[in-house]
Amino acid sequence: MNTPVDSSTGVGATAPTPAVELTGITKRYGAVVACDDVGLTLHRGRIHGILGENGAGKSTLMKILIGLVLPDAGSIEVDGARCTIHDPIEAARLGIGMVHQHFSLINALTVWENVALGDAGRLDPQAVRQRIGEISDQYGLVIEPDARVGDLTAGLRQRVEIIKCLRRDPSIVVFDEPTSVLTPDESAQLFESLRHVVTAENRAVVLVSHKLDEVLNSTDEVTIMRQGRVVDRRPTAGTDARTLATAMVGRQVSLRTERAALGVIAVDDLTEIGDSGVAEVDASVEPALSIRGATVIGAGGVRLLDDLTLDVRPGEIVGVAGVEGNGQRALGDLLSSLVSLDTGTVTAGGRQVAAGRPGAMSRAGIAVIPEDRHDSGVVLDMSVAENLVLVNQRRVSRHGVIDQAALRDFALRMIADFDIQCAGPDAPMWSLSGGNQQRVVLARELADDPAVLVAAQPTRGLDVGAIEYMTERLRLAAASGVGVLLISSELEEILDVATRVVVLHQGRVVGEMAHHELDLERLGLLMGGAAA
Amino acid sequence: MLDLFRAIGEIFTAESTYINGALFAGLLIFAATGEWVAERAGTLNISVEGMLLAGAFTSAVAYDQTSSVALGLLAGVVGGMIVAGVQAEMSHRLAADQFVVGLTLNILVFGLTGFLDREIAPATKIASTFDVPLLSDLPLIGQALFGQPWPFYLLYPLLPFSWWLMYRTRWGLEVRAVGEDPQPADVSGIKVNLRRRQSIYYAGMTSGLGGAFLIFVQVGRFEDSIVGGRGFIAIAAVIFGGWTLWGTVGGCVVFAGALSFRLSVQGLGYQLNSEMLQSLPFVVTLVGMAIFAHRVRPPGALARPFVRGLT
Numbered sequence: 001m002n003t004p005v006d007s008s009t010g011v012g013a014t015a016p017t018p019a020v021e022l023t024g025i026t027k028r029y030g031a032v033v034a035c036d037d038v039g040l041t042l043h044r045g046r047i048h049g050i051l052g053e054n055g056a057g058k059s060t061l062m063k064i065l066i067g068l069v070l071p072d073a074g075s076i077e078v079d080g081a082r083c084t085i086h087d088p089i090e091a092a093r094l095g096i097g098m099v100h101q102h103f104s105l106i107n108a109l110t111v112w113e114n115v116a117l118g119d120a121g122r123l124d125p126q127a128v129r130q131r132i133g134e135i136s137d138q139y140g141l142v143i144e145p146d147a148r149v150g151d152l153t154a155g156l157r158q159r160v161e162i163i164k165c166l167r168r169d170p171s172i173v174v175f176d177e178p179t180s181v182l183t184p185d186e187s188a189q190l191f192e193s194l195r196h197v198v199t200a201e202n203r204a205v206v207l208v209s210h211k212l213d214e215v216l217n218s219t220d221e222v223t224i225m226r227q228g229r230v231v232d233r234r235p236t237a238g239t240d241a242r243t244l245a246t247a248m249v250g251r252q253v254s255l256r257t258e259r260a261a262l263g264v265i266a267v268d269d270l271t272e273i274g275d276s277g278v279a280e281v282d283a284s285v286e287p288a289l290s291i292r293g294a295t296v297i298g299a300g301g302v303r304l305l306d307d308l309t310l311d312v313r314p315g316e317i318v319g320v321a322g323v324e325g326n327g328q329r330a331l332g333d334l335l336s337s338l339v340s341l342d343t344g345t346v347t348a349g350g351r352q353v354a355a356g357r358p359g360a361m362s363r364a365g366i367a368v369i370p371e372d373r374h375d376s377g378v379v380l381d382m383s384v385a386e387n388l389v390l391v392n393q394r395r396v397s398r399h400g401v402i403d404q405a406a407l408r409d410f411a412l413r414m415i416a417d418f419d420i421q422c423a424g425p426d427a428p429m430w431s432l433s434g435g436n437q438q439r440v441v442l443a444r445e446l447a448d449d450p451a452v453l454v455a456a457q458p459t460r461g462l463d464v465g466a467i468e469y470m471t472e473r474l475r476l477a478a479a480s481g482v483g484v485l486l487i488s489s490e491l492e493e494i495l496d497v498a499t500r501v502v503v504l505h506q507g508r509v510v511g512e513m514a515h516h517e518l519d520l521e522r523l524g525l526l527m528g529g530a531a532a
Numbered sequence: 533m534l535d536l537f538r539a540i541g542e543i544f545t546a547e548s549t550y551i552n553g554a555l556f557a558g559l560l561i562f563a564a565t566g567e568w569v570a571e572r573a574g575t576l577n578i579s580v581e582g583m584l585l586a587g588a589f590t591s592a593v594a595y596d597q598t599s600s601v602a603l604g605l606l607a608g609v610v611g612g613m614i615v616a617g618v619q620a621e622m623s624h625r626l627a628a629d630q631f632v633v634g635l636t637l638n639i640l641v642f643g644l645t646g647f648l649d650r651e652i653a654p655a656t657k658i659a660s661t662f663d664v665p666l667l668s669d670l671p672l673i674g675q676a677l678f679g680q681p682w683p684f685y686l687l688y689p690l691l692p693f694s695w696w697l698m699y700r701t702r703w704g705l706e707v708r709a710v711g712e713d714p715q716p717a718d719v720s721g722i723k724v725n726l727r728r729r730q731s732i733y734y735a736g737m738t739s740g741l742g743g744a745f746l747i748f749v750q751v752g753r754f755e756d757s758i759v760g761g762r763g764f765i766a767i768a769a770v771i772f773g774g775w776t777l778w779g780t781v782g783g784c785v786v787f788a789g790a791l792s793f794r795l796s797v798q799g800l801g802y803q804l805n806s807e808m809l810q811s812l813p814f815v816v817t818l819v820g821m822a823i824f825a826h827r828v829r830p831p832g833a834l835a836r837p838f839v840r841g842l843t
Contacts, residue, residue, distance in 0.1 A: 068718075068719065087721055088719065088720065088721035089721040092721070100716075100719060104716045104719045104720060105716055106709050106712050106713045106716050106717065107712070107713070107832075108708075108712040108713070108831075108832060109705075109708065109709060109712065113705055113709075116702070116705065117705065117706070117709055117716075117717065117720040117722065118720030118721040118722060119702070120702075121702070122701075122702065123700065123701055123702040123705060164720075
């Protein structure tokens, strides 16, 4: 079993037995094929990138490798031995560990308790703390074992995640979208320790990502997935962003928005900042929305918003940049009337709005595209028409009774205006794709001619075409005189459309730049909390 | 007014107030300790009422058949765990709604034990009293805490054991993890619903003991109103205690104090509207909940079912 395999298998001709060999992996969920005859070969001492858009099947493939999902067909060989992996404990026994994007740490528990989770045998806090110390020293990942995970920053939480994975000394490590919640600085640090894990200790590493520059800069070879299939695999050296992006999307990538969505704002693109497609608005214009000294204190005394002051003027797009978890959600909730203020005021159209009173923001002309579409944007089991009038039924009702004909007319008009792909006004919301669901939300929010449009993570989970459409709509809204507030954790998206950027850190606005004074380095520093 | 103060003074200096208080608190603590474990694992286990009643009935029948208090206690555990089994398998294997299951179980156990009680009519009595040397001679609380029928003393090891189980063992860590956030627990390789079922069985065990406690320590004979809503007071005590063990015990003591106060008022011959007195413990519970319920943080996944693969 341990005899070297000849060059007919594996990518590298001189490679010994691959650490992992996946062949013909197929997984179906109902009619959807998440993985279709996928093969993957991993070698020790190398970083293998898996690149693909959301929904390309990367996550499913990794869940199969880690034992969270059982494949319908295909085989898994670890160090040349065929095996079936039923759960993460079994994967750990085979030497496979995963650093999860999220979902793996429990905020209410301490660092050491989290690290100990999933082990077997007697619980020995002292031994766990000591092991954490050893790993901290070895990789330079300093952490306080008795800190509560919920109190840590995203970067530190990821550190815990890595320690949790490395403590079992896995020979194969999967990093799943590791930089999605990190500042650029933290990302750089991460890749440094990642390189060390690979070269100094001869492990096989998988880097799952949808960011091209990340894959280009840190992997040895790359597999590209699209719609559940492997479309290309090649050594990273000698390829470039354009080739990878084309393979990933399946057509020529030319539009700026698309590249932004894919994370291809590489250094050579920086010169392109300077055209957001929307003119900057003079600071003397009366703001459509004005937030003054807003403070929201959450559970446990945490300041979700801390003396936040922000203006949005008609016709401008204000981008709120920042690492996730720095008050973006609270800001969105505030403008959706979901939370009330402990101190501060919100003024719209010159009048103060009662924060936290249900519907008050919406009546004041503030429309919101909420962060989580399924959670608070649409009701999946109701029809498209019903979803279109969820916020305001006045136009289709009389004395509280809905006029079915008027509802239908209104829905048909919206479906046409916003080009919503669906079977008709009566189609249930769940039958629509994510992009079309988002169009329903957009149509509904814009239907009442709002003065302010708040878009919270409006392109999350959407494909390239849908992102392009959303960005264009935001521009159109601004052009028609709506003040747009774009809250996004995708910096590229903000750079692309915002006329003014404010940076949020720990619930405060820590910096502000007009579009013409944008400076990526300063932005990065501000996002990381450094005074700049 | 002076009379009122004198009456209250008399109540607080009467040994019987403390003895009754300890009895009420004992029952609540047996039920609430298990309930606490189940809730920390993510189940708002309302069938604790049924577990108490089932435990009381099975222990009474076992004593009737064997004349052994020890076997009666054991049978109480079995009775509580039978109810726990239905609750656990239905809500954390078949993913049925835990409230519907719990509510149905409470009604079912009430009807079933009432019917069987008439058929079997088990004869039982209070277990023999054991005075702990020296400690039982303490003024006021000596008899209350150390001069009780012997099954009372099971409380003393139960509390530290439950604490140790939850905070010093891997099982306890995993139970707390699945109650806070089952998704990462699952990703870490913990069998979420297994841990949740086991924690309900633990609640069944302690509540079954609580039922036997009613028979052998507090009341002496089975009747279908023997529990009378105190399972729900135990649930309130867990919330009141902010989902910590010692807070829960504190909640039990406060609520038991109200129950005992009611009894003492009547026992000492004071005239007060008895319906109002009956409701006192529940009013105290409501007030306690109103004050404390929003100040504490429940386990993150309390009352949320977990189905694997849904992310």
